[in-house]
Amino acid sequence: MQFGIMSVSDITRDPVSGHTPSEAERIDAIVRIAVHAEEVGLDVFAIGEHHNPPFFSSSPTTLLAHIAALTERLQVTTSTTLITTNDPVRLAEDYAMLQHLAKGRMDLMLGRGNTAPVYPWFGQDIRQGLPLALENYNLLHRLWREDVVDWEGQFRTPLQGFTSTPRPLDDVPPFVWHGSIRTPEIAEQAAFYGNGYFANNIFWPKEHYQRLIRFYRQRFEHYGHGTQKQAVVGLGGQSFIAKNSQDAHAQFRPYFDEAPVYGHGPSMEDFEKMTPLSVGSPQEVIDKTLTFQEFFGDYQRQLFLVDHAGLPLKTVLEQLDLLGEHVVPVLREELEKRRDPESPANPPSHADLVKAKYGDAGARQPRPNANRGDNVTGGSPYQDSETEVSAYPTL
Amino acid sequence: MTDFRLVIVSAGVSDPSSTRLLADRATQRVSSLAEKRGHTVTTTVIDLRELLPELPAAMSSQLLGPRFTRAVDALVRADGLVVASPVYKAGLSGLFTSFFQVIDNDLLIGKPVILGATAGTARHALVVDEEMRALFAYLRTLPVPTSLFASTEDWTDKALGARIERAGRELVLLMESGFARAVRDESWDSYQHSYGSAGGTELDIDLSSDMMRLATGGSLRDSDDDPFDPRRA
Numbered sequence: 001m002q003f004g005i006m007s008v009s010d011i012t013r014d015p016v017s018g019h020t021p022s023e024a025e026r027i028d029a030i031v032r033i034a035v036h037a038e039e040v041g042l043d044v045f046a047i048g049e050h051h052n053p054p055f056f057s058s059s060p061t062t063l064l065a066h067i068a069a070l071t072e073r074l075q076v077t078t079s080t081t082l083i084t085t086n087d088p089v090r091l092a093e094d095y096a097m098l099q100h101l102a103k104g105r106m107d108l109m110l111g112r113g114n115t116a117p118v119y120p121w122f123g124q125d126i127r128q129g130l131p132l133a134l135e136n137y138n139l140l141h142r143l144w145r146e147d148v149v150d151w152e153g154q155f156r157t158p159l160q161g162f163t164s165t166p167r168p169l170d171d172v173p174p175f176v177w178h179g180s181i182r183t184p185e186i187a188e189q190a191a192f193y194g195n196g197y198f199a200n201n202i203f204w205p206k207e208h209y210q211r212l213i214r215f216y217r218q219r220f221e222h223y224g225h226g227t228q229k230q231a232v233v234g235l236g237g238q239s240f241i242a243k244n245s246q247d248a249h250a251q252f253r254p255y256f257d258e259a260p261v262y263g264h265g266p267s268m269e270d271f272e273k274m275t276p277l278s279v280g281s282p283q284e285v286i287d288k289t290l291t292f293q294e295f296f297g298d299y300q301r302q303l304f305l306v307d308h309a310g311l312p313l314k315t316v317l318e319q320l321d322l323l324g325e326h327v328v329p330v331l332r333e334e335l336e337k338r339r340d341p342e343s344p345a346n347p348p349s350h351a352d353l354v355k356a357k358y359g360d361a362g363a364r365q366p367r368p369n370a371n372r373g374d375n376v377t378g379g380s381p382y383q384d385s386e387t388e389v390s391a392y393p394t395l
Numbered sequence: 396m397t398d399f400r401l402v403i404v405s406a407g408v409s410d411p412s413s414t415r416l417l418a419d420r421a422t423q424r425v426s427s428l429a430e431k432r433g434h435t436v437t438t439t440v441i442d443l444r445e446l447l448p449e450l451p452a453a454m455s456s457q458l459l460g461p462r463f464t465r466a467v468d469a470l471v472r473a474d475g476l477v478v479a480s481p482v483y484k485a486g487l488s489g490l491f492t493s494f495f496q497v498i499d500n501d502l503l504i505g506k507p508v509i510l511g512a513t514a515g516t517a518r519h520a521l522v523v524d525e526e527m528r529a530l531f532a533y534l535r536t537l538p539v540p541t542s543l544f545a546s547t548e549d550w551t552d553k554a555l556g557a558r559i560e561r562a563g564r565e566l567v568l569l570m571e572s573g574f575a576r577a578v579r580d581e582s583w584d585s586y587q588h589s590y591g592s593a594g595g596t597e598l599d600i601d602l603s604s605d606m607m608r609l610a611t612g613g614s615l616r617d618s619d620d621d622p623f624d625p626r627r628a
Binding site for chain 1: 449452455460589590591595598600602609610612613614615
């Protein structure tokens with residue numbers, strides 16, 4: 001079981017001090033947060049993607065490459081990568097590059113993005129959000145698996161003889177999660193390709209996620225990727241920890257009350273009752289997190305939201321200390337005890353995927369042929385191609 | 396003989412409330428007329444004032460608290476509705492419109508509804524027909540032809556009782572017709588739904604839709620037009 005943190009990259013005024021961090025401060029802070037996540041024994045760091053203030057993370061692969069360079073074990077990932085407004089060709093290139101630099105210590109999670117004005121900035125239309133997401137992933141999937149792709153769809157300009165470079169590390173595509181909380185088509189796509197399914201598990205009551213996770217598991221089995229228990233499920237969550245419940249509530253309340261999205265709405269107590277938010281002592285956070293496994297079955301990745309709503313860096317680092325020292329070790333042990341042996345303990349790592357593809361044989365290391373000036377004539381652009389064209393048309 | 400489930404939604408906030416009184420009078424007429432015709436009526440009252448503490452969460456985060464959830468459950472099962480709102484500043488009460496804005500668009504499709512409003516002056520009389528009727532048209536309900544409106548002077552006028560009688564009879568006849576159930580049985584799919592809508596009852600997943608074909612590696616393009624469509628192979 002992997003534990004980690006996910007950030008939406010919001011730059012929010014600290015309602016207690018009144019301080020709004022600059023973009024520079026917040027970007028420095030997120031690097032420290034990610035590095036500290038590894039120091040306290042967490043496994044995963046995830047960053048969101050946004051293209052409007054007050055968010056800073058428009059370029060997740062740049063940030064994650066830097067974090068990967070500063071860490072040794074930490075898996076870097078996204079929460080989420082916009083599969084709608086990004087060109088899947090750029091995603092294939094950027095994330096393959098990140099995969100090489102991180103030596104495989106990465107994966108990514110795809111999401112649609114729900115900010116309508118962002119779509120036209122990238123030449124898209126939110127009303128086409130779902131078909132865009134589905135079609136773009138279909139292309140991304142092929143770009144990482146076929147050296148040369150011919151493709152034509154509804155949204156993007158057609159591709160003839162396109163090769164996405166660099167080819168994925170060891171010619172094994174990064175593991176992909178599909179994030180969704182209410183769209184059966186996304187769960188179906190995750191199941192069809194045998195990818196992971198992630199429910200952000202933050203704002204809504206558990207019933208919303210329960211149904212789609214069950215559907216994803218059934219369809220994962222239907223498509224022959226394994227049993228329902230072998231399907232790869234990740235969950236979000238949100239916690240604020242202090243030594244005791246009263247302190248946790250007192251410290252978190254001003255941030256909760258003014259938080260983006262749910263601030264000025266429900267009371268914190270109601271929100272704790274109705275959603276997966278847990279505010280309290282380590283034991284309370286442990287108890288609530290353990291209910292996720294009861295509701296959703298064995299799952300492989302748990303990400304907590306800890307750095308939003310203007311919480312200052314010092315508090316976030318303390319939250320990581322508490323998570324790493326008092327919460328995650330207990331959860332690891334308890335969830336491992338409860339896990340059905342049929343369910344995988346972790347999502348597939350790069351090494352697992354290499355092993356699955358090649359067994360004990362060496363991984364393919366694509367070596368390009370000399371530049372032909374285009375990508376259309378001839379067979380594969382790589383030396384180990386099996387489809388060399390033996391003769392060219394002559395006049 | 397049928398057992399009709401009648402749900403009353405009142406946005407009156409005072410106690411006693413003339414809005415609630417109007418809704419209750421309509422409810423009594425519906426019940427007695429239905430019983431005369433050999434039916435039984437079970438009524439559930441949703442007093443929107445009691446939902447006020449849950450309204451901010453419902454409006455800002457689509458988080459429905461326990462009372463909202465119970466209200467939605469009652470509406471899902473309703474055969475007919477009596478709704479009533481006070482008129483404030485020449486419009487429906489914000490509480491009333493907020494409630495119906497929060498619930499799913501497809502929750503009330505085809506259900507017959509008596510529309511009622513109260514006000515301090517007869518100058519607000521058209522709010523029911525011009526504002527409330529439009530809201531319930533959007534929700535694809537079936538408002539009865541007779542609208543109820545009661546301003547101060549109407550409470551002493553026999554004509555109000557006659558209109559309540561007429562609206563009540565219209566509602567009973569519409570409930571008897573079984574229209575809402577027939578719509579659900581025969582053409583439910585032709586209305587727009589999303590997963591989990593209609594108060595969490597809309598859970599069918601159509602695996603043969605265009606979007607599902609796209610989700611499973613297919614194309615939105617017609618396979619005949621698309622030289623790369625794997626289905627052509």
